Structures are given as structure tokens and as C-alpha cells.
Amino acid sequence: MKNFLIVEFSASHSELIFSQILFLEKYGCKIHLFINHYSPFKALSSAIITKTNPDWSRIRLYRELLRYVQKEKIDTIIFNTAEGLIVRDLIPFLLFKKIKAAGILHHAEKAVKSFTQKIISLKVRKYFVLNDYVLVWLKNNYKGDNLKFESFYPIYFQEAFAKTPVKSDDDFIVCLPGAVEPERKDYKTLINILAENKINLNPKIKFQILGNSSGKEGGKIKQLINEKNLDEIFITYNNFIDDEEFYQSIKSSSIILPLIHPSGKYFNSFLETGISGVFNLALGFRKPMLLHESFRIHPDYRDVSLFYSEKDFISKLNYISSSASELEKLEMGYDSLKKLDFSVQASKYFNFLSV
Known part of the structure; x- marks a missing residue:
């Protein structure tokens, strides 16, 4: 052994x-x-x-x-x-x-x-x-x-095997998992787009910032949300979120939004030489993603993501939140990613170490 x-x-x-x-x-x-x-x-x-x-x-x-x-x-x-x-x-x-x-x-x-x-x-x-x-x-x-x-692909998580929570049909939850880091996630653009188009937004849509917002950067984001009168469409947390709640929230969400845009400091790194942990979470829980159109170049994401630009973000979001069949189509896109199967990943990992 x-x-x-x-x-x-x-x-x-x-x-x-x-x-x-x-x-x-x-x-x-x-x-x-x-x-x-x-x-x-x-x-x-x-x-x-x-x-x-x-x-x-x-x-x-x-x-x-x-x-x-x-x-x-x-x-x-x-x-x-x-x-x-x-x-x-x-x-x-x-x-x-x-x-x-x-x-x-x-x-x-x-x-x-x-x-x-x-x-x-x-x-x-x-x-x-x-x-x-x-x-x-x-x-x-x-x-x-x-x-x-x-x-x-390290897409297996300890809480992934827990009982799946019951999803509510009342809200369409757009989940933004992870630390509240404006250098990585373009909150400002998102908030400004929502403020300009609030009247046109599907009222079912809620944005869940699934990270501790009690710090300095989180405080700035919450202040901007408040100034733009968007409190009712954002869910934020003022404390550390334990793993069980974190993973269960992802499982019960409707779609994952990495919020990585070309204006971001680390955009080129995420596009070529590294990944955000948000991508692994989406792949692991087979969640559709709402991705900036720049990421269309990567085959892994094409069948499981709805791609947007800043100009059509609201129309794309309204579309996917109103079409259960299109959301299900993205979820089924994971069936084509056979390389994510456990046996394939385990074999690649172990064989590389053993050679």
C-alpha cells in the first residue's frame, strides 16, 4: 500500500x-x-x-x-x-x-x-x-x-453528498460564491447595470453574494447596493458561512455567476493560466453558468453556460429566468462532458503520480 x-x-x-x-x-x-x-x-x-x-x-x-x-x-x-x-x-x-x-x-x-x-x-x-x-x-x-x-478537475466536495435542499419556485437565484473581492469580481458593473434596468428586471431574480460581506470591501459593495436602491434583490451575509450552508446554497441556486470581466485585474489569468474556484463549484454541482462572452473560447463551458456582454446582460438574464426548458438544457449539457466522470479523473490523477 x-x-x-x-x-x-x-x-x-x-x-x-x-x-x-x-x-x-x-x-x-x-x-x-x-x-x-x-x-x-x-x-x-x-x-x-x-x-x-x-x-x-x-x-x-x-x-x-x-x-x-x-x-x-x-x-x-x-x-x-x-x-x-x-x-x-x-x-x-x-x-x-x-x-x-x-x-x-x-x-x-x-x-x-x-x-x-x-x-x-x-x-x-x-x-x-x-x-x-x-x-x-x-x-x-x-x-x-x-x-x-x-x-x-477537483470537483468533488464533502457536502456534495448531503441531502439536496428543496428549491423554491418563487425566486430565481443567481449565485456569486466565494470571497467578496472586487479585484476579481466586477460588482460595480453588475450593480450599475441593475440600477439602470431595475424596472425591466424579472421580479423573480435575486442575487446571492455567497461570501462574508462584513469586511471593508464587502461594506463598500453593500453601501453601493443601498445607494442604488437594490437591497431587495440582493442577498448578503455579515458573517462567515460554514461549508455545509455554503454548498447547500449552491445546490439550491438557479445559476452561477462568476462575474469575471475583461476590466478585472486578474482577467487574463483566469482566461489562460489559472481558474477561479467558482468554475469548479459550478462543474461539481452541475450548475449552469452565466458567463462573460470572452469565456466562450473554452469548450468546457460552451454547453453549460449562457454567455453575455454588458449590453445584453439584462435580456439574457430575463430570458433564462423565464425559461425552465432552456435552464434544463444547460444542466443537461454536463452529460456531454464525459471527461468529468469520476473514473476518468481518478485515473488521470493516480496515473500521473505513479509514472
Whole structure:
């Protein structure tokens, strides 16, 4: 039985872990987690979980990890986030050990441009990316021959197997999941479009900002919503949303709105070298997406999304919210994405690690 250790030093990206556990379980592996103390990941699997102590120094953190690797006879370390200084500074301690290392690259351009990534790659020679189009970008732009890349889709979530909530026919819920980050999501354009067209908007439509809006940026968004007299069509939260409520809200929503526009700071990254976690949520829960027309270039999204421009956003939204058959057609579009089948993804993931 092979021993795999999934490492995540930050409290982010925990939503990627459960898929990897399921894939490794399928092949009879023993799975260990070494994760951040504040990670929301829950022990709902066979994985053996070790959480870091927030009082540990960087050196203590590395020492505990290395002891664990030796004690448990770990064969392969998988860095859930194979980027950043905290991973870079660990690499010298792993260089001359026989243990194998792989990881997830969240920003593909780092494999091409980052000196920090070059140091990490002295040990981590296999990288996963989270969509096929990111893999294509790497094949076209990475000119070296010492690294290997593969894509997989971490679209399985712990709460995905919970009882499906009853959906209300009274409202058409447009869900905007994730942290309230104006640099990534174009709230201002959305709010202005709605303010200008409020009288023409289907009254069933509600926008659910599914993230904690109690911070500074969230406060600005709520203030703008209030100034535009749009409070009745927005659902916001002033507190942290736990995973169960978060996933259940996505399951009961009507459509997912990533709200990524060309004017955004990270637009080009989302279009080529990385993805927003919102896309994985939509794919995982087989939810239709309302996407800016720029994303039409990606085959993954064509059959499951309604594409819009700023000019026709209201007409497209009114159309899909009034046509149950068209919404169902988008939902059925997932049937054509056979590559998302669990067996396909598990095989790709495990085989890449095993080669």
C-alpha cells in the first residue's frame, strides 16, 4: 500500500483536498493530511489528519513535517499549493531524500517566469493544473524538459453528498460564491447595470453574494447596493458561512455567476493560466453558468453556460429566468462532458503520480 501525504500550509484551497482523497482511495492508497490549523477541512474520510499548531515557528513546522514523513514512511508528498516562499524554503530539506514530490500549480505562468518556482521545481517535478486549457497554455509556453504537467478537475466536495435542499419556485437565484473581492469580481458593473434596468428586471431574480460581506470591501459593495436602491434583490451575509450552508446554497441556486470581466485585474489569468474556484463549484454541482462572452473560447463551458456582454446582460438574464426548458438544457449539457466522470479523473490523477 502506497503512502501519500497531502500538504497545505495555508488555510486556503481546502476545497481541492477531498477530490484527491477520493481518487487515492479508489486505488487503495493510505492517505495522510498535514494541513493548516485553521483549515475548514473536516474528517469525513479515511485520511489521517494532522493539523499544524499556529504557535509553531517556520523551522518547527518543517521539523514536524519531516518527522512525520519519516515516521509514517511516506512515499509521495503532494503539495496542495506548490507555490510560495513557505514551500520554497522547505525544498532544501527534501532535496536529498528519496521521497517523491508533486503538487498543484495555481498560477501556471510561475513555471515559466518565477525564480521561486524554479527552486521548488528542484524537487517537485510533477505539477497538476486545474483545467485542460491551463495545460494547453503550459504546453505552448513552457520550453523546458525537466517538468511534467497534467490537468485534473477537483470537483468533488464533502457536502456534495448531503441531502439536496428543496428549491423554491418563487425566486430565481443567481449565485456569486466565494470571497467578496472586487479585484476579481466586477460588482460595480453588475450593480450599475441593475440600477439602470431595475424596472425591466424579472421580479423573480435575486442575487446571492455567497461570501462574508462584513469586511471593508464587502461594506463598500453593500453601501453601493443601498445607494442604488437594490437591497431587495440582493442577498448578503455579515458573517462567515460554514461549508455545509455554503454548498447547500449552491445546490439550491438557479445559476452561477462568476462575474469575471475583461476590466478585472486578474482577467487574463483566469482566461489562460489559472481558474477561479467558482468554475469548479459550478462543474461539481452541475450548475449552469452565466458567463462573460470572452469565456466562450473554452469548450468546457460552451454547453453549460449562457454567455453575455454588458449590453445584453439584462435580456439574457430575463430570458433564462423565464425559461425552465432552456435552464434544463444547460444542466443537461454536463452529460456531454464525459471527461468529468469520476473514473476518468481518478485515473488521470493516480496515473500521473505513479509514472
